[in-house]
Amino acid sequence: MKISFVSTNAISQTLRYQMMRMQADLVERQEEMTSGRLADPGRSLGARAGFSFSMSREVTRLEGLVDANSLASGRLSATQDGLTQLNTISQEMLSTLTAAMSGVDDTAVVQTSAKRTLETLTSVLNSNLNGEYLFAGINTDVKPLNDFSDPASPNKAQFDAQFLAYFGFSQSDPAASGITAAQIEGFLDSVLEPSFMGTGWQAAWSNAADQTITSRIAPNETAETSVTANGDGMRKLAMTAAVLTEFLQMPVGEEARRTIYERTTTMVGEAIADLASTQSQAGIAEKRVEDASDRISSQIDLLKTFVGDLEGVDPYEASTRVNALLTQIETSYALTARIQQLSLLRYLP
Amino acid sequence: MSLTSALSIAQSALFNTSRQTSIVSRNVSEAANPDYSRRYAVLSGAAPGARISEIRRAVSDVLFRQNLTAQSDWQGQATLSRGLETLKINVNGIDNASSPATMIGNLQTALQTYAATPSNRTLAENAVEAARQVVRSLNDGAAAVQALRSDIDRDIATSVDELNRLLAAFETVNEEIVAGTRARRDVADAFDRRDALLKQISAFVPVSTITRADNDMVLTTTGGVTLFETVPRPVTFTANHTYVAGMAGNAVYVDGVPLPAGNGGNTTASGSLAANLQLRDQIAVQMQQQLDEIARGLITAFAESDPSNALPDAAGLFTWADGPGLPAAGTLENGLAGSIRLNPAMDTSAGGDPERLRDGGANGAGYIHNADGAASYSDLLNGYLDRLQQPMSFEPATGLGASQSLSSFSSEAIGWLESLRHEAARGSEAKEALATHTATALSNETGVNVDEEMALLLELEHAYEASARLMSVIDEMLATLMEATR
Numbered sequence: 094m095k096i097s098f099v100s101t102n103a104i105s106q107t108l109r110y111q112m113m114r115m116q117a118d119l120v121e122r123q124e125e126m127t128s129g130r131l132a133d134p135g136r137s138l139g140a141r142a143g144f145s146f147s148m149s150r151e152v153t154r155l156e157g158l159v160d161a162n163s164l165a166s167g168r169l170s171a172t173q174d175g176l177t178q179l180n181t182i183s184q185e186m187l188s189t190l191t192a193a194m195s196g197v198d199d200t201a202v203v204q205t206s207a208k209r210t211l212e213t214l215t216s217v218l219n220s221n222l223n224g225e226y227l228f229a230g231i232n233t234d235v236k237p238l239n240d241f242s243d244p245a246s247p248n249k250a251q252f253d254a255q256f257l258a259y260f261g262f263s264q265s266d267p268a269a270s271g272i273t274a275a276q277i278e279g280f281l282d283s284v285l286e287p288s289f290m291g292t293g294w295q296a297a298w299s300n301a302a303d304q305t306i307t308s309r310i311a312p313n314e315t316a317e318t319s320v321t322a323n324g325d326g327m328r329k330l331a332m333t334a335a336v337l338t339e340f341l342q343m344p345v346g347e348e349a350r351r352t353i354y355e356r357t358t359t360m361v362g363e364a365i366a367d368l369a370s371t372q373s374q375a376g377i378a379e380k381r382v383e384d385a386s387d388r389i390s391s392q393i394d395l396l397k398t399f400v401g402d403l404e405g406v407d408p409y410e411a412s413t414r415v416n417a418l419l420t421q422i423e424t425s426y427a428l429t430a431r432i433q434q435l436s437l438l439r440y441l442p
Numbered sequence: 443m444s445l446t447s448a449l450s451i452a453q454s455a456l457f458n459t460s461r462q463t464s465i466v467s468r469n470v471s472e473a474a475n476p477d478y479s480r481r482y483a484v485l486s487g488a489a490p491g492a493r494i495s496e497i498r499r500a501v502s503d504v505l506f507r508q509n510l511t512a513q514s515d516w517q518g519q520a521t522l523s524r525g526l527e528t529l530k531i532n533v534n535g536i537d538n539a540s541s542p543a544t545m546i547g548n549l550q551t552a553l554q555t556y557a558a559t560p561s562n563r564t565l566a567e568n569a570v571e572a573a574r575q576v577v578r579s580l581n582d583g584a585a586a587v588q589a590l591r592s593d594i595d596r597d598i599a600t601s602v603d604e605l606n607r608l609l610a611a612f613e614t615v616n617e618e619i620v621a622g623t624r625a626r627r628d629v630a631d632a633f634d635r636r637d638a639l640l641k642q643i644s645a646f647v648p649v650s651t652i653t654r655a656d657n658d659m660v661l662t663t664t665g666g667v668t669l670f671e672t673v674p675r676p677v678t679f680t681a682n683h684t685y686v687a688g689m690a691g692n693a694v695y696v697d698g699v700p701l702p703a704g705n706g707g708n709t710t711a712s713g714s715l716a717a718n719l720q721l722r723d724q725i726a727v728q729m730q731q732q733l734d735e736i737a738r739g740l741i742t743a744f745a746e747s748d749p750s751n752a753l754p755d756a757a758g759l760f761t762w763a764d765g766p767g768l769p770a771a772g773t774l775e776n777g778l779a780g781s782i783r784l785n786p787a788m789d790t791s792a793g794g795d796p797e798r799l800r801d802g803g804a805n806g807a808g809y810i811h812n813a814d815g816a817a818s819y820s821d822l823l824n825g826y827l828d829r830l831q832q833p834m835s836f837e838p839a840t841g842l843g844a845s846q847s848l849s850s851f852s853s854e855a856i857g858w859l860e861s862l863r864h865e866a867a868r869g870s871e872a873k874e875a876l877a878t879h880t881a882t883a884l885s886n887e888t889g890v891n892v893d894e895e896m897a898l899l900l901e902l903e904h905a906y907e908a909s910a911r912l913m914s915v916i917d918e919m920l921a922t923l924m925e926a927t928r
Contacts, residue, residue: 098886100888102473102474110878138864139863142864143860147850147853150543161554223559224562230816230818231820232814232818233816234561234818309554312831313828436893441900
């Protein structure tokens with residue numbers, strides 16, 4: 094009677110099965126060791142694989158946002174730069190005007206300064222970044238400011254028409270020398286100012302849209318990340334420069350010129366204040382974008398840590414397990430060979 | 443008298459030994475056959491000498507039945523795991539690379555990039571291209587799901603044929619055993635064959651066995667439906683050649699009773715048929731519903747609206763067979779994942795304009811939001827991005843959360859499949875171990891050990907030698923007696 098029994102088939106089956114298990118395990122551990130991540134995250138994590146997936150996807154999305162934010166930041170800092178230039182030129186204009194009013198009346202100096210202001214204004218407002226006009230609002234494919242110095246441009250034509258309509262003669266007419274201070278006041282108050290500050294600006298001067306570019310700076314936060322050329326500061330500066338360039342060309346009388354100086358000085362002063370406020374708004378937007386990027390970056394780090402915790406494998410542990418498995422498999426090979434040799438047949442004559 | 447009887451005893455011993463040797467040789471030759479049960483001779487004393495009263499088979503009913511159940515369970519689990527693996531690879535791809543969720547993520551990123559620089563037409567193309575990938579992923583996924591269903595259907599049909607064939611073969615063998623047992627014939631080989639058939643049958647359906655008089659066997663499924671009783675019961679199934687979303691498959695009938703499908707990732711399915719039914723009617727169907735709901739979510743999230751609210755909302759970036767109308771909110775639309783496509787009005791390769799994504803107007807001028815055509819208009823794009831994150835309602839039958847954002851719905855779909863795979867992996871580990879263990883235990887109980895047979899052979903050799911020696915001694919004695927009387 095036998096107590097225990099083992100069949101020859103079972104011995105070889107068991108050996109084979111164990112060997113297969115170990116080899117399958119080895120392949121997975123080896124993959125984990127080299128990649129530092131679970132061989133089949135889905136199978137190991139189960140339902141949590143969905144979290145880990147959506148976190149990885151969120152990381153990609155947030156990284157895209159950071160990239161987009163750097164674009165907005167670039168636009169804003171270029172805008173800041175442009176606004177600073179406008180500010181500087183306005184300050185210069187202001188000091189030239191102040192000097193002119195305080196007696197040193199050299200028309201040519203003021204005129205040059207006005208022309209320079211107009212040129213700078215045009216070039217700054219028409220500046221371009223990555224093929225987009227910075228100050229065009231959302232209308233970034235159109236040059237925002239028409240060139241006043243070009244006789245064919247609509248703003249020049251509008252000015253000429255307005256002048257002709259008010260005074261009854263054109264700027265080059267000798268009668269211009271007879272323009273009185275009161276007439277100038279009237280022209281500025283009743284024609285130019287309403288036109289510049291109202292619909293005339295967008296009709297002839299600016300092609301920019303009022304709506305500024307809205308950027309998504311965080312997953313659920315948007316910010317206006319551009320400045321439009323339709324701001325009050327720009328309009329006032331343009332009006333100052335236009336009035337000075339045009340009227341100083343004409344042989345206007347002393348008194349009329351004084352009025353022009355007085356009025357434009359006030360206007361430049363206002364323009365400077367308006368520009369400063371625009372600048373601070375842009376600064377706030379810049380800061381918001383920067384903050385959002387910082388926030389997102391730390392969020393990305395956090396999410397990456399989570400994903401790493403879920404899917405990651407300690408490479409040392411994996412390598413230890415691979416080594417252990419290798420030893421085990423080698424032992425198993427040796428044993429298999431020994432066991433297969435172990436047969437009564439070998440000892441029978 | 444006594445010398446003659448000694449001679450006849452020695453003779454019968456020789457005969458016994460050679461019979462036993464033949465059994466040993468048979469055992470050794472079948473050592474590697476897992477369906478073979480070891481035979482052994484039972485000797486009984488009979489005057490004069492001993493004789494082999496019967497040849498027995500080593501059997502262990504308990505282990506055999508355990509092994510059958512374990513095999514059925516493991517087959518079921520293995521079938522389910524294979525099906526899940528196919529779904530995972532064909533729908534979600536390796537590392538979920540081709541899953542709708544990944545593609546939606548890519549679309550989101552592309553839209554985000556485009557929204558940051560809406561004046562860039564290349565980025566518009568890029569976003570539309572990402573949308574095309576989403577459509578492809580959904581179309582391919584839906585096709586893969588239905589292909590899997592029809593593959594499984596074919597597999598079920600083949601399995602049912604095979605099962606009927608096995609049951610017919612079982613009938614023959616069972617008859618042989620019953621007849622043999624009644625006639626007191628040696629039916630050990632027929633028993634082996636019957637056990638082998640049982641193992642094969644249990645791969646398809648879980649079987650319980652009842653042994654009646656004369657070793658007649660009755661087979662029932664674990665659910666109690668008779669599979670075989672004197673004659674095989676018909677297993678019937680009508681196959682469908684193709685499957686479309688929302689189409690139900692036919693049941694497998696055993697003796698007129700439908701076979702229940704399995705349930706869960708660590709499946710309750712025993713045998714490949716139940717697991718196949720579970721895959722075809724539950725898992726693949728649910729997966730299709732999830733894809734359909736993702737498609738519906740996309741069409742809804744990217745729907746165009748009339749800025750003046752006069753016209754009804756219409757399908758935007760994504761449209762479908764019944765477009766430009768929108769699918770009903772919160773209601774499953776069967777097969778939508780297969781019919782969703784990119785709106786040709788935004789598709790450059792179909793003559794469309796990708797910048798309609800920024801401006802609106804895929805359904806005509808009434809839907810244009812960016813009336814001035816401003817190059818950096820981003821409101822619509824940002825709106826789409828918002829809508830992907832806003833909760834919407836989904837069909838609860840999909841097995842996923844009924845109210846959540848499209849983005850999280852799509853990633854939950856991945857979690858759903860992975861959790862099934864996770865459970866299936868755990869289940870198959872346990873079931874495989876059990877199946878191997880019971881097979882080993884059964885083999886240890888009923889299998890052949892060559893060493894033992896060799897030892898037996900040595901014993902027999904000696905017995906044979908002794909008997910032969912005895913005969914020659916008796917021969918000599920008789921010769922001496924003859925000599926003396928000459």
